[in-house]
Amino acid sequence: MVTPEGGKGAPSSASHPPQAPSLCSHPSILAGLPTGLSLPPRAPPPCSFPKGQRGLRVPDPAGGNGLLGGHLRAILGGAMEITVAQWVLILFLIIVPLLYEWSASFKYFCKMTFYNGWILTLAVLAIPICAVRGRNVENMKILRFMLLHIKYLYGIKIEVRGWENFNIKEQYVVVSNHQSSLDLLGMMEILPGRCVPIAKRELMYAGTVGLACWLAGVIFINRKKTDDAISVMSEAAQTMIKDDVRVWVFPEGTRNHDGSMLPFKRGAFHLAVQAQVPIIPIVMSSYRDFYSKKEKKFSTGKCMVRILPRIETRGLTADDVPELTESVRRTMLSAFLEMSGEARDKDPGGGQ
Ligand SMILES: CCCCCCCCCCCCCCCC(=O)SCCNC(=O)CCNC(=O)[C@H](O)C(C)(C)COP(=O)(O)OP(=O)(O)OC[C@H]1O[C@@H](n2cnc3c(N)ncnc32)[C@H](O)[C@@H]1OP(=O)(O)O
Ligand SMILES: CCCCCCCC/C=C\CCCCCCCC(=O)OC[C@@H](O)COP(=O)(O)O
Numbered sequence: 001m002v003t004p005e006g007g008k009g010a011p012s013s014a015s016h017p018p019q020a021p022s023l024c025s026h027p028s029i030l031a032g033l034p035t036g037l038s039l040p041p042r043a044p045p046p047c048s049f050p051k052g053q054r055g056l057r058v059p060d061p062a063g064g065n066g067l068l069g070g071h072l073r074a075i076l077g078g079a080m081e082i083t084v085a086q087w088v089l090i091l092f093l094i095i096v097p098l099l100y101e102w103s104a105s106f107k108y109f110c111k112m113t114f115y116n117g118w119i120l121t122l123a124v125l126a127i128p129i130c131a132v133r134g135r136n137v138e139n140m141k142i143l144r145f146m147l148l149h150i151k152y153l154y155g156i157k158i159e160v161r162g163w164e165n166f167n168i169k170e171q172y173v174v175v176s177n178h179q180s181s182l183d184l185l186g187m188m189e190i191l192p193g194r195c196v197p198i199a200k201r202e203l204m205y206a207g208t209v210g211l212a213c214w215l216a217g218v219i220f221i222n223r224k225k226t227d228d229a230i231s232v233m234s235e236a237a238q239t240m241i242k243d244d245v246r247v248w249v250f251p252e253g254t255r256n257h258d259g260s261m262l263p264f265k266r267g268a269f270h271l272a273v274q275a276q277v278p279i280i281p282i283v284m285s286s287y288r289d290f291y292s293k294k295e296k297k298f299s300t301g302k303c304m305v306r307i308l309p310r311i312e313t314r315g316l317t318a319d320d321v322p323e324l325t326e327s328v329r330r331t332m333l334s335a336f337l338e339m340s341g342e343a344r345d346k347d348p349g350g351g352q
Helices: 003-007 027-031 068-078 083-103 103-133 139-147 183-190 199-207 207-215 228-245 267-275 318-346
Strands: 156-161 174-176 195-200 219-221 246-249 279-284 301-307
Touching: 027 246, 068 139, 083 103, 083 318, 103 139, 103 207, 139 183, 139 207, 174 183, 174 267, 174 301, 183 279, 183 301, 195 199, 199 207, 199 219, 219 228, 228 267, 246 267, 267 279, 279 318
Parallel strands: 156 301, 174 246, 174 279, 195 219, 195 246
Antiparallel strands: 279 301
């Protein structure tokens, strides 16, 4: 195929055999040769624009004659084979990685979107596997196994201390600080057998994640209805003993991005007292060196997880709960502050 101008501009010298007016055969190259030279007749190569292809046509800037004009037309003609949609795709593939490197907020957005999207996708795989058993606390092992690799994808090193404090055969209540949905990584790193988290009811409606959680026996509470939440937790106290289940609670009751700990809700402590089982506090060090929702920062880094010694509740009653809650929080807060400094000292490169 050739532009109409290109066709008309073909040389008319008698010594040159007539060339088919095609961009592909570069007629203007022949126009640049000295007269008297004769070239053997040559069949025009097949045109690079297949019939019916949608490409833009441009007029020959050199009027269809001359070496430069022919090359330009060949180059432009080749470029024009790319459709607008392909150009958009090429620009997208160039701009997105550049933005990802240059803009910390864009990187944060991409990483969080992928985090949620990946977990929703993994849940699609987990659901049929878990569904074989039905709603069963043993399914939590499957979710754990499927989530363990995410820390590698995100370059987050997790260092665990205090494994020996988990050496208890019987049931217990785990309480841990709650900074972000990234806590899931630390949680899955150490989740003991037959242990289910208590989660806000809204998570049950989070698409595939909600169904996977339900199948794994996650206990959902309605935080807006204290009475309902209390009765679900009282039921959980009985289930713990009856079905040999451990429960994981985030006693802050919500995510806390401020690098400290919110006042604790009392449900977890009532639960432990009602079931007369020990409390095992877990502390995850601050993410501030590699993750901050406020600053839209998300890089690689290190997190320390510490399993603290158990706190007995045998013999305690509901009246002891306020003091128990405060003393556990104090212990956890002091560990949190100490560990957060330590994680920073050990990984000064965190936040690259
Ligand atoms: C491969 C694919 C994977 C897919 C993906 C998998 C992911 C698989 C992991 C998911 C992981 C999820 C992780 C979610 C994480 C969250 O959703 S965090 C949010 C949910 N958690 C919580 O809310 C924590 C638990 N909350 C509580 O314990 C709260 O106490 C309650 C029960 C909700 C009540 O809240 P509140 O009324 O705001 O607060 P509070 O002052 O504590 O209680 C009010 C009164 O009730 C009393 N009370 C509280 N509880 C009780 C009780 N049980 N008995 C008697 N009295 C009680 C209190 O003592 C208090 O009375 P006073 O002492 O003042 O007289
Ligand atoms: C069709 C519906 C699609 C819904 C999309 C939902 C996207 C969620 C997908 C994956 C999330 C994976 C992380 C699951 C664990 C997150 C636990 C969590 O962080 O829950 C929040 C809760 O602690 C406190 O919530 P608030 O801080 O009070 O708020």
